[in-house]
Amino acid sequence: MxxxxxxxxxxxxxxxxxxxxxxxxxxxxxxxxxxxxxxxxxxxxxxxxxxxxxxxxxxxxxxxxxxxxxxxxxxxxxxxxxxxxxxxxxxxxxxxxxxxxxxxxxxxxxxxxxxxxxxxxxxxxxxxxxxxxxxxxxxxxxxxxxxxxxxxxxxxxxxxxxxxxxxxxxxxxxxxxxxxxxxxxxxxxxxxxxxxxxxxxxxxxxxxxxxxxxxxxxxxxxxxxxxxxxxxxxxxxxxxxxxxxxxxxxxxxxxxxxxxxxxxxxLVIKDFRRIDVKKADNLFSALIMPFFTRIFGKKKTEKGNAPSFSEKACVHCLRCVKICPAHALSHAGGKIIIDTGKCIRCYCCAEMCPADAISVKES
Ligand code: SF4
Ligand code: SF4
Known part of the structure; x- marks a missing residue:
């Protein structure tokens, strides 16, 4: 036990x-x-x-x-x-x-x-x-x-x-x-x-x-x-x-x-603000994604909300740019620019930001 x-x-x-x-x-x-x-x-x-x-x-x-x-x-x-x-x-x-x-x-x-x-x-x-x-x-x-x-x-x-x-x-x-x-x-x-x-x-x-x-x-x-x-x-x-x-x-x-x-x-915490698990998510993974995989040989990636960057809070440390595995971030004109097409929504950038300048809209 x-x-x-x-x-x-x-x-x-x-x-x-x-x-x-x-x-x-x-x-x-x-x-x-x-x-x-x-x-x-x-x-x-x-x-x-x-x-x-x-x-x-x-x-x-x-x-x-x-x-x-x-x-x-x-x-x-x-x-x-x-x-x-x-x-x-x-x-x-x-x-x-x-x-x-x-x-x-x-x-x-x-x-x-x-x-x-x-x-x-x-x-x-x-x-x-x-x-x-x-x-x-x-x-x-x-x-x-x-x-x-x-x-x-x-x-x-x-x-x-x-x-x-x-x-x-x-x-x-x-x-x-x-x-x-x-x-x-x-x-x-x-x-x-x-x-x-x-x-x-x-x-x-x-x-x-x-x-x-x-x-x-x-x-x-x-x-x-x-x-x-x-x-x-x-x-x-x-x-x-x-x-x-x-x-x-x-x-x-x-x-x-x-x-x-x-x-x-x-001990269930009353009104706990959890990340929304969409019902479609399970359906997509269980039924639709395997279908895509069989037909096209690769998976379609599920995408959540991309992070957004506060110019005001940013201290320009560039940690987010360095850690981004998808090379979706650049620093230009004194601000962080995101290519949402490249972003894989791993949120490593938000985890690393020392200035709370990166936020992700809750699902
Ligand atoms: S969420 Fe991940 S992929 Fe998207 S910008 Fe941040 S580190 Fe890069
Ligand atoms: S990690 Fe945060 S503070 Fe550093 S450059 Fe990126 S957004 Fe700005």
Missing amino acids: NHVAITRCENYEYSIVRDAVREVTAASSFPDCKGRKILVKPNILSDSRPEKGITTHPAVVRALVEECLERGAEKVFIGDSPGLHSPHFSPVSSGIAAVCEQTGAQWADFTQGSVSRTLPDGTRIQIASVLDQVDFVISAAKFKTHQLMFLTGCVKNMFGLMPGLNKSSTHLRFPDKNDFARFLQQLFEVSKTAYALMDACIVMEGAGPANGTLRYAGLLIGSDNAYLVDKAEAIMMGYDPASIPVLKGRKELSMNESYPLLDAHD
Whole structure:
């Protein structure tokens, strides 16, 4: 039986978070840490301040690292790769660098070495070499919506194991959300993830993962099955889990998981502003797209709303231009110009913008 432990985490005061982590890990098959080397993988995205609610809160990461050490871990690494990942990047703004100092965990700089992996379907990828040094990985994600994937959870969090711009080229390779989700499922298979913890104290609704609005949920979620944490997140957001791309085709959809503490079905967040999952979307994917694929040999990409750019807020850092995998952005006449015909709606630009100058109209 797979347990999904959900408990109250009233705020980010460290002692409260530490107690919540103890309670959740005790109730949900936390892996044996004794003598193990562990990578904790938070969602750092573009290394923004904790109060922006974009990244996994440092108090949650710290409490998780302390849990591993108390249970006898030999060594704990913390690592993630933002979209634009310069060598020697240190996550100071998000507070994760301070967690390394507080706990003695070692920051793993994913730019300092990658190794090649072959996914179950034969796709070759580059992945952080620290994976070869650890016994297992813990995904420490943030409860947030996601414009492309509807939610960002513990499975998608593993995308950050691919260093730097490897991620944006993967978006270009899999512009369709369902293809991208299948890629994420394959990547997860080689990620060595043994446990998943989700920071659901302050959560993001609307235009996530970087431009949504924050609201209070006051919860922490953990399980040894990352898909079940994402399923619980979907339920609490008010989605049908079967409509979430990364859960499609997974056995967890039909599982009767147990909730030893609080039950996700009793914690649905009222009026949560989720990304609209169009009914036609499922119909298109299930029936019409395979037809197009058979006839024309390639898929017609589903397109959402293209991002828009605020001239007033832009600080001209050009991060968006650099990260855009489709080369849809240019900088001319003191503003960012988008070629909406080229844009694949991956929203990497919005995730990277340090000035909240990029917005995506909610569906
Ligand atoms: S403009 Fe933004 S959303 Fe469009 S392809 Fe480029 S990075 Fe992705
Ligand atoms: S990332 Fe944001 S601030 Fe930087 S150039 Fe693009 S729109 Fe402007």
